[in-house]
Amino acid sequence: MPERIVLTGAAGGMGRLMRPRLARPGRSLRLVDIAPLAPPDPDEDVDTVQASVADLPAMERACEGADALIHLGGLSTEGPWEQILETNIHGTYVVLEAARRSGVPRVILASSSHAVGFHPRQASEVPDYLFPRPDTFYGVSKAAGEALGSLYHDRYGLDVICLRIGACREKPSLPRQLATWLSPDDGARLLEAALTAPAPGFRVAWGVSANTRRWFSLAEAHELGYRPRDDAEQYAAGLDGEPADGLDNVYLGGTFCSPELDAEITP
Template identity: 40%
Template sequence: MRVLVTGAAGSLGRVVTVGLAERGHDVVGLDLVPAPDGTPFAWHEADCADADAVEAVFAALSTGGRLDAVVHLAGLPEEASLPDELTSHVITTAALLDAMVAHRVPRLVYASSNHAVGRTPRADGELTEHALPRPDTYYGVAKVAAEALMRLFADRHGIDAVACRIGSFLEEPASVRGLSTWLSHGDGVRMVEAALTAPAPGFAVLYGISANTRAWWDLEPGRRLGYEPEDDAEDFADRVEPSPDDEVEAELVGGPFATEQFHRPALGG
């Protein structure tokens, strides 16, 4: 597949682009910054919140053959004001979807987040793809809105759109919560490739975690799309030190994002 990956210079993007290329996909990177030294695939610099810039990238790519899919990983990875979060996650998704419709690109794989449902109490049990939106931050609100936009374009235009509600994407789990929410680098690539290649998913949600023994979220939605995680955070359990925050972070799905330290005015600085 020929795949455009936004946010290709980010922590997730660097892993996914290399992983997809190694699996034989024709990868094109897109980011605000130049390609890292040694990048072996095509690269474009543009702001995904700039619809004209995004359209120009798609127009340029259309001269080199069919673009099969977009993997949208670009966006602020931390909490900010509501306008900044909406621009970073919703406006960018809208610009990409408009360009996809115009250039007949049929599939979007999106890096959503567990923070879209982060205020869900852990006492509610294992979370499924049917969990109602319950964001824990403005970051989570923006992820919910981006998922809703994807659903709209799936219904209106027949785009296949997969929202991956990613947990803790790290080389290894760094907290007790992470033993439940960890997504390994290898499983991250497997997850994205499954979302890219699943036959006719329509709009779908999966939880982006590894096959963790202590998993909080249901892996079955991903397995239906062909995502078979191979790693388990439990292999690192003896390296994770207990913390005084562990109990609080286990009360709600979003962990520390759901605590008072993230309470701030929606339109504040």
């Protein structure tokens, strides 16, 4: 089991959910975010680093002595190209390069279904390794992150696992999330599988719970050792009466494929 883990984006939505769930006896966490982080409790084996993921010297220092890095940092929705390029694409390069220079053997990258968002919805299960077809600049950044991960595995021998994460939150809030939900507990189970799988090489796996209405294959995640336990169906009664956006039935990216989310007109 990795003893020291670097977690970027620790102040973000998923980062806050994963922090307590990743804690283990004998494991230390190094939390990184550009936003201020709450100081750890005295009994926590945690230290914090306030820095941008695009700052290579800071990320090299954060990676010192680490056994693995989980990269959740970056913009989590659409934005202007310049911001997506700097934070999401350049930031992912910096994270991988810092890991390489510091001798961190394993990096887990948070990818997204929006890397393949313009693929049409299909009746059959969406396969692992679906070819990139991004729906936004944000989706492009996730496809670029997967490509960088592949390069850093093939060229430098890093183990890199890209997790195409669905909607990781306490509970689903939209009808579409009955298919795409990743419960926080299952999110932690998925990360533990990615951290401990022996010699994974380069992998791309879907990150969703065992949802009754699940769209995505879990075959590759199962190969890593992921065993989800939660199902969004328990929340269906509160969401089935709500209208789903028409795009949810057309594209995997749903509303991210809408003209209204064009980066040129997004505030």
